[in-house]
Amino acid sequence: YLDIDAIIDICRQHDIDGIHPGYGFLSENPKLAQACADNGITFVGPSVEALHKLGDKTIAREIATAAGVPVLSGSQRAIVNADEGLALAKSLGFPVILKAAHGGGGRGMRVVRDAADFVAQYEQAKRESLSAFGSPDIFVEKFIQRARHIEVQLLGDQHGNLVHLFERDCSVQRRHQKVVEIAPAPNLDPKVRDALCDSAIKIGKQVALARSSFWSMPTRTSFSSSRSTRASKSSTPSPRKSLVSTL
Structure with missing residues (x-):
């Protein structure tokens, strides 16, 4: 169920013309949606473009802003390093929340309540994001208690x-x-x-x-x-x- 090529092969063998991906696993993976499109199979879910755009929370923030929807104060892209993130956090005012740009399910998130704790929490969030999602990208938002x-x-x-x-x-x-x-x-x-x-x-x-x-x-x-x-x-x-x- 995680092998995209095998899934497409099964569809070909049995003349399947549509895939509903369910939830979790490959449901938000644009590679499956693209494979379906390349093989004339209907992917019962968002378009490849939408999956790519909304799969990155920093891009999703940009989309919301462009649509005229208010967003929480925070970084416009993944922060480069802990020093940049700390400077931004100080300008936003603590507490802030660190989030994995490509994350979900509560992984890669850390609430930081003071400057002294920022670097350690940033490094933890970065490691967890890389392990869980294959990307170390972290961004910062104001935390609403x-x-x-x-x-x-x-x-x-x-x-x-x-x-x-x-x-x-x-x-x-x-x-x-x-x-x-x-x-x-x-x-x-x-x-x-x-x-x-x-x-x-x-x-x-x-x-x-x-x-x-x-x-x-x-x-x-x-x-x-x-x-x-x-x-x-x-x-x-x-x-x-x-x-x-x-x-």
Whole structure:
């Protein structure tokens, strides 16, 4: 299930014309999407271009900014070294959070609460990112304490149609990984809900997003700092609220 060539060979042998990648493993790997495109197989997921663009959180920040969506203050690219990162962290004000540019699932993330701890946390995040994702790239963002983690799921097609399936609250986490999801998000101001959903649509249109994806927005207001282009493994709550099946 991790061998792209073997998967494509199976499709050829059995005249399979479409692959739904599920979640995890190869679901966010643009190489599988490209292999499908090269062999005339429909990849039931985002385009190769969208996977490339949103697979790098620093590029995702640029896309959000270009779409007019507010983002957390932070680095515009991966930081070159600990000294550059520390200088930026001081300008942002502690606490800050270090994030793996190509990461996910809570890996390669470190909250830094004072300057004395920055270098050690940076080196740890860099090593973990390299080990888990094959990339040492780390960027810095302002850390919002006691923020809520709200996700908006998007559903698009190859004809330019794009809709949101409302939001879900994923604030209950352990080690930056979601434990519980609730839809609709409880006690969320309707104006904030509308702003989040509108922002997600803007971002999706910016990358011509097709098929299922979601954008997560840790929020006290309408901040955006992470994304995922896969069909969510936990895609039940939002579609159930909107009575739409994503599969």
